[in-house]
Amino acid sequence: xxxxxxxxxxxxxxxxxxxxxxxxxxxxxxxxxxxxxxxxxxxxxxxxxxxxxxxxxxxxxxxxxxxxxxxxxxxxxxxxxxxxxxxxxxxxxxxxxxxxxxxxxxxxxxxxxxxxxxxxxxxxxxxxxxxxxxxxxxxxxxxxxxxxxxxxxxxxxxxxxxxxxxxxx
Numbered sequence: 001x002x003x004x005x006x007x008x009x010x011x012x013x014x015x016x017x018x019x020x021x022x023x024x025x026x027x028x029x030x031x032x033x034x035x036x037x038x039x040x041x042x043x044x045x046x047x048x049x050x051x052x053x054x055x056x057x058x059x060x061x062x063x064x065x066x067x068x069x070x071x072x073x074x075x076x077x078x079x080x081x082x083x084x085x086x087x088x089x090x091x092x093x094x095x096x097x098x099x100x101x102x103x104x105x106x107x108x109x110x111x112x113x114x115x116x117x118x119x120x121x122x123x124x125x126x127x128x129x130x131x132x133x134x135x136x137x138x139x140x141x142x143x144x145x146x147x148x149x150x151x152x153x154x155x156x157x158x159x160x161x162x163x164x165x166x167x168x169x
Contacts, residue, residue: 016046016087029074031067031152036060039165046072052167059090063163066154071151079162080105080147091120097161100148106138 037048039059048061064081068074079100094102101119103109108116108124110133122138148162 005059011145029068030077031069032112033065034062035065037064039096056168058168059165060087060168061093061163061165063161065159065161067159068154068156071156073155075153076148077149077160078147079160080145081164082145083143083166086169088141088169089146090165090167091140091143093163093165094146095161095163096148097150098154098160099151099159100162101151103147103149104138104143105147106142109133113134117147 027104038051038054039061040047040049054060062081064079066077066079089104091104096102099120103117103119104122105115105117106122106124107114108118108122110125110127118138121134122143124138124142125133126136146164148160150160154160
């Protein structure tokens with residue numbers, strides 16, 4: 001069984017969100033692009049390749065690029081992206097070219113409605129045998145989205161590169 005990579009790309013692109021505090025027309029402020037490659041390992045070396053299909057168990061690397069196209073620094077940038085259906089996030093493979101706080105989104109506490117954000121290592125609350133809530137490490141397959149909150153302004157002309165990896169279920 002294989003999936004077409006354009007299905008995975010559409011699912012990700014539909015969910016990418018960028019927010020910029022205090023900039024009402026951020027679409028004009030940032031030039032954004034996204035790409036993905038299949039991660040192949042051979043003889044201890046990794047290669048990122050383009051291919052039209054992926055198979056279960058393969059790893060896909062997503063890269064989000066945002067360039068400040070204004071004359072001024074942009075502060076308060078938050079870049080968020082979904083973990084599409086049919087894949088599982090691979091923790092530890094996320095990266096950023098700009099100092100940022102990385103967070104994951106999942107159902108962390110059954111007493112709160114909806115999904116919450118957490119830095120790593122993330123934990124969730126689960127009911128123990130006696131019904132009391134106990135913390136446990138958040139399983140990677142429960143993560144719905146990722147985000148980077150840039151710690152410093154993105155200067156004029158500067159590019160932020162953020163990437164993360166998923167494994168095809």
